[in-house]
Amino acid sequence: MVADMERGRGYERRWNVGEISPRDRFAAWCEILSTTHLAFATDISRRLRDDFAADVREQALGSMSLVDTSVLPHRGQRTRRQVSANTRDVIGLHFVESGRQAVGLGDQRVILGPGDAMIWDGAATGEYEILEPLTKKTLIVPRAVAATVLPSYRNSFVKVLPKEHPPTRALISVLSLLSEQLPTMDAGAREASAALVCELLKPLDSLHGRGEPAPPRPRLELRERALDYIDTRLGDPKLAPATVAAAHGVSVRTLYNALDSLGVTLAAYIRTRRLARSHDDLVFGSDPVGLIARRWGFSSLAHFSRVFQQHYGVSPSRVRRR
Structure with a gap:
């Protein structure tokens, strides 16, 4: 189910739960989620369990990682139990390419669709629900790096970024390109790419909802x-x-x-x-x-x-x- 490929000082790992027994697929997804993102208490309806599918690719980007995910509907909750047992102190930037996802913290509930982007904090509790088959990219940023490039972001679990804000669009475009090109890059190119991404993160730090989205269809x-x-x-x-x-x-x-x-x-x-x-x-x-x-x-x-x-x-x- 897992393929590891070393390239220079980076790596690429792939998971596809479709390659294993249907009854074990959702449990495998839970392990993948914990490995590439964070640990969640997850749940899925009995009707969907045997047909569950998830495809994940993780690539190194300096001290960060870029994760491409395609996954079917299910739910997850990050409780204090998962946070207290946390082994990864990270912040994530999450970009939805297709499908819809709900993300919640207490009474706050946000619905994300194609083109939406958000920042989440691994030190906070919260929940998510995949409402439709979802394809997304996630940039996993160690807190030590985030403290430099996103110093004002603190434990709000989810912060939605305006769709048409130029720095947000620039970052999404670069990450989409890197997702394709990282496997061909040597160590020096990867480090330069990581430095570029860090620079593109900085304008997001002081973003508080500025920018007008284009009128939707x-x-x-x-x-x-x-x-x-x-x-x-x-x-x-x-x-x-x-x-x-x-x-x-x-x-x-x-x-x-x-x-x-x-x-x-x-x-x-x-x-x-x-x-x-x-x-x-x-x-x-x-x-x-x-x-x-x-x-x-x-x-x-x-x-x-x-x-x-x-x-x-x-x-x-x-x-x-x-």
Whole structure:
């Protein structure tokens, strides 16, 4: 599953979980994530587990590393347990190439899509959820380096960078080029490239939301607005495709066309998001199962238990006992 290639003073490592038994793929992904990024407590629905896929390439860039990742939907949470056992003191810069991902810290929840970039801190707790098949690049920066190039960044876990901010775009362009060219470079070229990347990081340090994004295409704009709307109203039992369409002044058909990349019906997407939030409350909270079901818009405890069992392969009460 892993291929290591030494080139000069650098290295390249590859992982593809598709090369191993389906039942072991998600566990292998957890190990890869811990090796290349950070340790997370991860979870995936039973329906997706056997078909899980992830492809990762890690390349050295001076004392930093550049990681290309393609991965299917799942969730992860970084708790104090993972932070306290941390063996990597790093900050990451994360660029989404395709797909959608939610990232959260407490009550803060950010939805990232193609072209979005963020900074995250390995010393903070938080969570993520891959909502659609995701392709991304991540620059892993040791804190010793970050203290020099990003001295004002501190433990906010996630900081979203404006899409059209010129220094952000320049850094993304250089990292995309390096992802292709690093395997052909000698040690001297790699060190020079690492120095260039450090210089490109510096303008991001004082960035506080300046820069106006280019107007999005109408269909993409509707898609992002609709999904954000859904995520903030999952507890409303009346939430349905018709109410989402009405809230945005479009027909249900127009809404479906904007959301056709989800790969599932909108009703199924809403149900999956509700189940995911319910699962988190069962694992990390102490409220009664019936209260959790009502909180996330399920009409009855019996209905909630049935769809939860179908999705996760285990009953809500058993998840609570675990």
